[in-house]
Amino acid sequence: MSKILNEFIELANGVKIPKIGFGTWQIENGDEAYQSVTNALKNGYIHIDSANGYGNEASVGQAIKDSKIPRDQIFVTSKLPSHIKNYEEAKKSFEETLNNFGFDYVDLYLIHAPWPWSNIGSKHDQGNVEAWKAMEEYYKAGKIRAIGVSNFSPSDIQNIIDHCEIVPLVNQIGFWIGRDQEDTLDYCKKHNILVEAYSPLATGKILKNPTIVEISKKYKVTPAQLCIRYCLEKDTIPLPKSTHEDRIIQNSQVNFKISQEDLKVLENLKTN
Known part of the structure; x- marks a missing residue:
């Protein structure tokens, strides 16, 4: 079992979040989601990322309950549609x-x-403030241990900061080699907002990139492991997803360091 699965980062409010999460986007509710989460928990993951919009919260919750791992030892994320x-x-x-x-x-x-998926880029500043105020209430009541945002740009986050009481603790964004979102990363660091990296493997699209393949061989790791380690080196929390137990295990075996020289090469890589 990979030791990094039991390493944590402290959020601005003192809550500790495991350094790697198991993503469940595009995993069907029912047997597939139940078995995938069961395999992740069995192999040491204690951070599970879901969303109402994924439609799999029921199966994720059942797998967590059936694991017999105490609820307070598993970090569970969900999202407002x-x-x-x-x-x-x-x-x-x-x-x-x-x-x-x-x-x-x-x-x-x-x-x-910050916008409905059906209308990406549209402005909903007031609506986001309203939703955030509801989340602040649940946070204060102890129903949520940490509140945050996903896919928010610096201006979207600033809108929350300007009109609400609590600064978002997390921003979960699409982040992988070739898509660093440096402006958002810098903004979040400045405001002590942790960045989570969803799709750290770019849904598999970058795993055959020649540079990534070459560098991964140097470290005797898979391209996927290199991509996940890259996110950790950039002070983000990767959320790799798989329905295959062998890959679920591999994705956590990232206890190596990328040299500064290789990190620079990867930072300058254009994969899109």
């Missing part, structure tokens, strides 16, 4: 998430995106 941009609907959706999981609380709850 991207189209919900008002206070009352945000509260209703969060209650639905708790009910789906069968939990009394979640460890991290995020606004899934």
Whole structure:
């Protein structure tokens, strides 16, 4: 079992979050999600990332309960659906998430995106503030241990900071070699907001990149392991996803360091 799965980063409010999470995006509710999460937990993952929009909270929650691992030893994330941009609907959706999981609380709850997925780039500043205020209430009540955002740009986060009480603790963004989102990363570091890296393997699209393949051979690791380690070197929390147990295990075996020289090569790589 990889020791890094039991290493943590402390959020600005003192809550500790495991350095690697298991992502469940695009994993179907039912047997697939249940078995994938079961395999992740069995192999040492204690950080599980889900979302109401993934439609798999019930299976994720069941796998966690059946694992017999104490609830307070597993860090569970979910997300408010991207189209919900008002206070009352945000509260209703969060209650639905708790009910789906069968939990009394979640460890991290995020606004899934600053705009509905059906209208990417549209402006919903007031709606995001309303949703955030509902999340602040649940946070203060102890139903959520940490609150944050996902897919938010610096200006989207600034809107929350300017109009709300609590600064987001996390911003979960698409982040991989060739897509560093440096402006967002710098902004988040400045405001003590932890960045989580979803799709650290770019949904598999960068694993055959010749430079990534060449550097991974140097470290005697797989291209996927190199990509996950890269996210860790950039002070982000990677959320690799797989439905195959052997890859779930491999994705956690990243206890190596990338040299500064190789890191520079990877930082300058254009994979898109």
